[in-house]
Amino acid sequence: MIPGPIGVFDSGVGGLTVLRALRSHMPQADFVYLGDTARLPYGTKSPDTVRRYALQAAEALRSRHVRALVVACNTASGFALDALSEHWPDVPVVGVVEPGAAAVCRRSPTGNIAVIGTESTIRGGAYQAAIARLRPGAKVRVRACSVFVALAEEGWFDTPAAAAVAQAYLDDWLQGEDPPDSLVLGCTHFPVLSDLIRRIAGDELLLVDSASTTAEVLAERLAPAGASHAGAGSLRFLATDGAERFARVGSRFLGQSIDPADVEIVDL
Amino acid sequence: MIPGPIGVFDSGVGGLTVLRALRSHMPQADFVYLGDTARLPYGTKSPDTVRRYALQAAEALRSRHVRALVVACNTASGFALDALSEHWPDVPVVGVVEPGAAAVCRRSPTGNIAVIGTESTIRGGAYQAAIARLRPGAKVRVRACSVFVALAEEGWFDTPAAAAVAQAYLDDWLQGEDPPDSLVLGCTHFPVLSDLIRRIAGDELLLVDSASTTAEVLAERLAPAGASHAGAGSLRFLATDGAERFARVGSRFLGQSIDPADVEIVDL
Numbered sequence: 309m310i311p312g313p314i315g316v317f318d319s320g321v322g323g324l325t326v327l328r329a330l331r332s333h334m335p336q337a338d339f340v341y342l343g344d345t346a347r348l349p350y351g352t353k354s355p356d357t358v359r360r361y362a363l364q365a366a367e368a369l370r371s372r373h374v375r376a377l378v379v380a381c382n383t384a385s386g387f388a389l390d391a392l393s394e395h396w397p398d399v400p401v402v403g404v405v406e407p408g409a410a411a412v413c414r415r416s417p418t419g420n421i422a423v424i425g426t427e428s429t430i431r432g433g434a435y436q437a438a439i440a441r442l443r444p445g446a447k448v449r450v451r452a453c454s455v456f457v458a459l460a461e462e463g464w465f466d467t468p469a470a471a472a473v474a475q476a477y478l479d480d481w482l483q484g485e486d487p488p489d490s491l492v493l494g495c496t497h498f499p500v501l502s503d504l505i506r507r508i509a510g511d512e513l514l515l516v517d518s519a520s521t522t523a524e525v526l527a528e529r530l531a532p533a534g535a536s537h538a539g540a541g542s543l544r545f546l547a548t549d550g551a552e553r554f555a556r557v558g559s560r561f562l563g564q565s566i567d568p569a570d571v572e573i574v575d576l
Numbered sequence: 577m578i579p580g581p582i583g584v585f586d587s588g589v590g591g592l593t594v595l596r597a598l599r600s601h602m603p604q605a606d607f608v609y610l611g612d613t614a615r616l617p618y619g620t621k622s623p624d625t626v627r628r629y630a631l632q633a634a635e636a637l638r639s640r641h642v643r644a645l646v647v648a649c650n651t652a653s654g655f656a657l658d659a660l661s662e663h664w665p666d667v668p669v670v671g672v673v674e675p676g677a678a679a680v681c682r683r684s685p686t687g688n689i690a691v692i693g694t695e696s697t698i699r700g701g702a703y704q705a706a707i708a709r710l711r712p713g714a715k716v717r718v719r720a721c722s723v724f725v726a727l728a729e730e731g732w733f734d735t736p737a738a739a740a741v742a743q744a745y746l747d748d749w750l751q752g753e754d755p756p757d758s759l760v761l762g763c764t765h766f767p768v769l770s771d772l773i774r775r776i777a778g779d780e781l782l783l784v785d786s787a788s789t790t791a792e793v794l795a796e797r798l799a800p801a802g803a804s805h806a807g808a809g810s811l812r813f814l815a816t817d818g819a820e821r822f823a824r825v826g827s828r829f830l831g832q833s834i835d836p837a838d839v840e841i842v843d844l
Contacts, residue, residue, distance in 0.1 A: 345620075345621075346615075346621060346625050347614075347615055348620075349617075352613075352616075352729075352818070352821065353613075353614060353817050353818065354817050354818050357614050357817050357818075427821070454726055454729065454730055455723065455726040455727060455730055455732070455737075457726065458722055458723040458725065458726035458727075459723060459726075461620075461722065462722055462723055464723070464744070467744060468740055468743075468744065469723075469737075469740040469741045469743070469744040471740075472736055472737040472739075472740035472741070473737045473740070473741070475736075475737070476732070476735060476736065476737040549621050549622050549625050550620070550621065550622050553620065553695070
């Protein structure tokens with residue numbers, strides 16, 4: 309019996325950076341990715357709204373017989389993971405916040421940690437809570453960096469304008485008296501800005517994103533079923549709006565070309 | 577008999593720049609403003625989706641007995657104005673694209689016109705079509721400037737980062753061989769960036785936004801009813817999500833403080 313695909317969802321195309329890591333980690337597995345592009349971004353919306361949207365997106369994936377669900381969106385991971393796990397007790401549900409928090413707590417040399425994300429992720433406090441639990445005594449500072457999302461979607465990964473925005477967000481931390489030793493990229497859009505942030509921050513700063521850690525956590529969760537890597541390596545895309553834009557912008561996040569004809573529009 | 581309020585709607589807070597101009601033009605009129613914040617932005621969504629959302633928003637305002645509807649969103653004006661007018665034959669419906677296009681066609685010295693807006697507004701082509709009709713022979717160039725929306729919402733109206741973004745979008749036009757004589761700010765978020773754009777572009781460039789022209793058009797449409805300015809000058813806010821954020825970010829666009837307690841959350 310062939311197990312169902314792994315469902316991955318995000319408010320839009322940012323979660324494709326997570327899908328990329330999942331595919332790299334589990335190349336044989338089948339994936340179906342849902343981007344809720346008609347209602348993006350989640351990052352400025354209230355917890356209740358994000359939770360309602362996430363449950364609807366998960367239901368659409370469930371109807372595709374997925375054997376696991378990856379919430380590849382920091383905002384939805386922070387607000388909706390418990391609700392999703394309650395609704396889906398029979399299916400592993402993995403978010404990106406816990407794996408990212410675990411990774412930085414394990415790897416930060418001194419526990420002087422900075423987290424950047426969308427407004428809702430930062431205000432929701434999920435990273436702050438997870439880090440405090442996993443590494444008591446860590447110093448955590450946070451900042452919402454909404455303009456980074458727009459830069460990433462525009463494809464301005466390392467331009468003078470992108471550098472100016474990054475400096476506006478990060479310079480006081482980096483040039484301050486007690487700079488962080490680690491920076492968590494707490495939004496799935498941000499990994500495409502890694503090179504830019506690295507160039508501004510220097511080699512000392514540890515950059516942590518959730519993508520590869522999330523892949524490891526998922527593989528562990530699936531291993532007892534004995535089929536964590538089974539499949540044909542297939543990839544399907546669903547979106548709630550704009551196949552052409554999903555393919556065009558998404559290709560940059562996935563790191564490979566997406567054909568608009570391969571993006572199925574669904575109504576949640 | 578006291579006439580109903582004037583309904584104004586936008587995907588979020590950007591339309592508050594239009595409301596500001598309307599209030600300045602018609603200080604006695606009552607207004608009810610609806611920001612569809614749960615589903616913003618419209619600017620990256622498809623025409624069908626924007627049309628559906630706009631009709632739902634208009635229906636919510638209709639139930640408040642508005643006597644006119646101002647579509648204070650360039651994307652919705654471009655895609656949904658005809659559908660709204662068909663659904664509401666008994667109520668004046670005014671968008672922001674036609675007034676903005678009319679203003680630049682009237683004021684541009686040579687007809688060398690540039691238009692900036694969201695992705696959907698630019699791809700939808702409503703400005704291009706309106707300018708071509710109103711001033712045949714005009715040279716029109718267009719550009720989607722999505723990052724401007726994020727800058728405006730972040731409150732970075734005139735910072736070094738904002739300047740770098742503006743230069744990235746505009747320098748090739750401004751420094752080119754045949755610079756435009758006029759620039760249409762074809763998104764209701766953009767007027768807050770006027771000073772920055774003016775500083776980069778110099779005094780020669782004519783900046784046109786739709787807000788004050790839209791107010792004039794609305795007053796003309798209401799004049800035959802003999803009550804264009806009647807009312808008590810009241811102001812009510814509706815939003816589909818996030819009263820606190822609406823008040824905080826919206827205050828910058830309206831140019832006066834908004835109390836979160838005055839923002840009623842509605843479900844469309």
